[in-house]
Amino acid sequence: MSSTSPHSDAAAESQPRSQLIILAVLALGLGAFLIIRPTLSLDVLALLVGAGFLVHGVVIIVHDRESELHGPSWWRRALVFEAVLWVAAGVFVLLHMGLTVRVLAAVIAAGLLVGGVRTASGAFRRSIGVDDRVAAGALGAASAILGLLALLWPDITLLVAAVAFGARLVIDGCTAGWRALRGATGPSRGRAPGRMRRFARTTAAIASLALAVAAGAVSVGLHEGSPVVDEFYAPSRDVPDAPGQLIRAEPFTRGVPEGAIGWRILYTSSRADGTPAVASGLVVVPENGPGHWPVADWPHGTTGFGQQCAPSLLEDPFGSGALFVLPEIIDRGWALVATDYIGLGTEGPHPYLIGEDSARASLDAVRAAGQLGPADLSTDVVAWGHSQGGGAALWSGASAADYSPELTLHGVAALAPAANLPALVRNLPNVTGGSVFASFVVAAYTENYPDVTWREYIRPGAEQTVRSMSTRCLSEPGMLVSVLDVLALSADPAIFRDDPTAGPLGARLAQNVPRATIPAPVLIGQGEADTLVIPAAQQEYVDEVRAAGGQIDYRTYPGVDHVPLVEADSPLIPELLAWTDGRFGDS
Template identity: 60%
Template sequence: MRIPVAVTRRMPRWLRVVVATLTLVLGVVVVIRPTTSLDLLAWLIGAGLVLAGLLQLVERPGFDAETDRPSVWRVAGAIVWLVGGVLVLALPGLTVRLVAVVVGVGLLINGVLSVVSGLRRSATLDARIAGISFGIAELVFGVLALAWPDITLLIVAVVFGARLIMGGALELWSVARGEPRAAFRPKTAPGPVRRWTRTVAAVVALALAVGAAVVSGSVHGASPVVDSFYAAPRDVPAQPGRLIRAEPFTRDVPANARGWRILYTTERGDGSAAVASGLVVVPKDGSGPWPVIDWAHGTTGFAQNCAPSLAKHPFESGALFSLDKVVDSGWALVATDYIGLGTAGPHPYLIGPDTAHAVLDAARAAPQLAVAHLGAHNVVWGHSQGGGAALWTGATAKRYAPELEIDGVAALAPASNLPALVDHLPSVTGGSVFASYVAAAYTAIYSDVSFRAYIRPGAQVTVREMSKRCLAEPGVLVSVLHALALTRDPVIFSKDPNTGPLGKRIAQNVPPAGIGAPLLIAQGAADQLVIPSAQSAYVDGLCAAGQQVDYRTYAGLDHVPLVEAGSPAIPDLIAWTHDRFDGVPVAPGCTRRAE
């Protein structure tokens, strides 16, 4: 059967070539560099939505053979796409997040309409299966679009880019073959092969949607959940360093040790009261009092559920791979989660005084857990973010907690030279994840630092979503995907973060000299994140200020391998810490050793 057509209009050949070529080229650009195009994504999606609506109107499977007109459901779906496209094009200032919402809502509405269309009594079996399958797939993808706005943007960019490439290529092929192009063209009724091919495609789309939903559910479900232990009671003590509550903790605690998680009071850098959580581990054999290692953990994230005490592997998540050696040495461990991880935020990521207070107040509060039998002597350890926190702890201790006995400070690959670190992040694979934590923390804590002023518009949704994911949870794979995509254009900042209010605040949080306890700084010579030259420049500044420091570099070791169990830095750290607890004097001034 042939469907009669009332209107046939030909487009000039030269115009078809120009439009097809531009479409093809634009599609290639979007697919190759989707994140670069995020700033223009609203325009691309708007045009794509309009095109999708027009194609849905003229597509043959959408026609009702009895009336020679497009089915009412297909017309309704086409109108949804057209309205969405016009909305996006009419509002060029629409945020990228809202563009994702438009796409998600459009998918949901079209999904409902497709399911309803498939349930028509007059529909053939293949049309029923195709309509219902496509509809459910659209519903699932619509929900995922709203649940994962940042990854949706990347996928939408690639999908629309692919659509543009195919459309442009097909049009050029059509011109080359000399075929006329019409707004509406006569078409023969589809045969069984074509009809069932569409049905199979619909079922495949449904299977992909279900698979995506299962993966999404497992990723979301695997994220740590903050429980009631971390909630501050109404009668919080006013004094920092007071133990609020404690309960036994066994996850990844060595067999020859006992553990507890604690909640305690602390104080932000501006003097406002806060609550933090942490872990305490002591040897099981013996009665103490145990010398204490005050551990400042490496980066785990910015969101509240990123506390190491909530993670599946609480000690390794913050890069403490040598807890067994701590216990075997007859020492206790007091490990803060910092403010805003576990407890109410925001978390002061790479903000010195706040994290130092959390470390010191954990050392104050933990001895109030009488059953742990903690001693009076402390050595502070920290890695990466925690290395910077350890340096700040040493510089702050005498003023903030003069009653504590701090026998030494060991900073392992510390985040010390913050301007150099932030400047280097665009060169690091995955550096945008750490940059998102910096942006989230500094804009949340400092009123003079604006997120919109420093993060380029096309990357704002991506950066905000990255900052919500913990490094130890499966959802960070989405952030890694974006980080890999951003390697072609890794700059998420619209202007140099080391300038203006943000630059001032970053410089303000460089750990100062004036650490009264013996200081050890260890650095991997092959570190790709905290680069050795930046660390050396920081140490030069300490030495010039008269700070005693034992600076050791380790050939061939990257950022995390420096603190893994097989690293030569670990026995050096253990031996150095034994000397601190034993009161062995350190050499004055600056010493440098390459191990």
């Protein structure tokens, strides 16, 4: 007859209990961090997820397997198989910290899918009640749904999957901690769950399924709300080499005010080095009147860097680029020609804040629109632009005489223009949402200039987040993910690893500051409350132009911020319209 001493019983009990306490603390800590900060840099997220995989696998081995010793053999083998997969996945992630978003999302997805299938299969065990079947089926389905989402749309649902896995770890921690505190480390000490506990578990499982379905609906909505580039933007093979040639046009009505008619156009352009390019844009003219309309040439404000971010593709084609006074333009008997720029709608890369390329796209839009017979445009032009478009308008003023001599440019109105680019980019870390604009700048300059690289200017931990951010349009639903990214990055060090105004990027930014010599009259309007294009930087640019002999009518507006400067009720608008009337009156 054998006996066991009290000391050995205590030791046997304390060892698994201490293991459960350690696992509970680790699972709760990792899970809470993933839930609170799912948009951490990719490397940190990978570290947390890898550690979480290991903890979850060990929890299955130490806790779940012990609690299921009386289950069928196939179920016990499934538990062991799942635990091994989680541990292997954790080791894989920790040994490969340079994983991309897609690979990390795929690993999380695989874990969620395998765990979901195993959990859902528990609903078919004969030895459990109805409530346990419902709980197993709901939890398994929730895990599988999140796994599928992470596979289908990793850029958006990596965040969702990270939160879901964090919640799974929190549940692991709570369960392990509860069992440790009760001292129930094995089936011999366990008791059948009470009615309230079964009810709570079933309710939590159903709630998890509802949240997973909601996450799926949100992900679908974010993707379905994104603009889609259609066949209109694909040029035929016989595109003319000469810039400013109309390729095709079709009627366009979205956002066109009453009393006006519009077209969407595709046309040829060129880059600063002479490389042929294709761009798209919009043309709007009064429906009735004498014709031969003078042209307000509008290079739009920032809409994004991705190809799908062309204003002509967006739900609000004019307001998205900060043009809020189209009815006033039409009422005055002017036409609007609004380029999408190269690379928005058409193949890129888009020359975001790259002056000469943007100016050529804008001027070529007017030249091409002049070939659209029903539009009946004159060659009298005034360039307007806001923010990104303001810088492009200034470049149009400097380039028009040489690049498009058939057009008569009577003036340039640059409204909060992105002119002093080094100062603008240097200020972005201080701007709410500045990381989004920084992502557009770095994406554009790395794709247009081979001497500028991501790794030189974006800290490694933020690079993948910033790259993903640069692919979304400001007005598309997916920008919600960028907002969450910005909130996460705001708690981390600045996204720039080095001064963005130094080295190759700094030199390229300086290269794209609009030139001082603009033959036509120039109006620059600036809101004094602008936090993006700060007044001090604008004043510095104006002073430098004037010192170089340039003439600028510089007007500031107290209490007015960046976008409100160009809204219909802005104090700038009546002055802008009167100033433009004067320019066309000189023609």
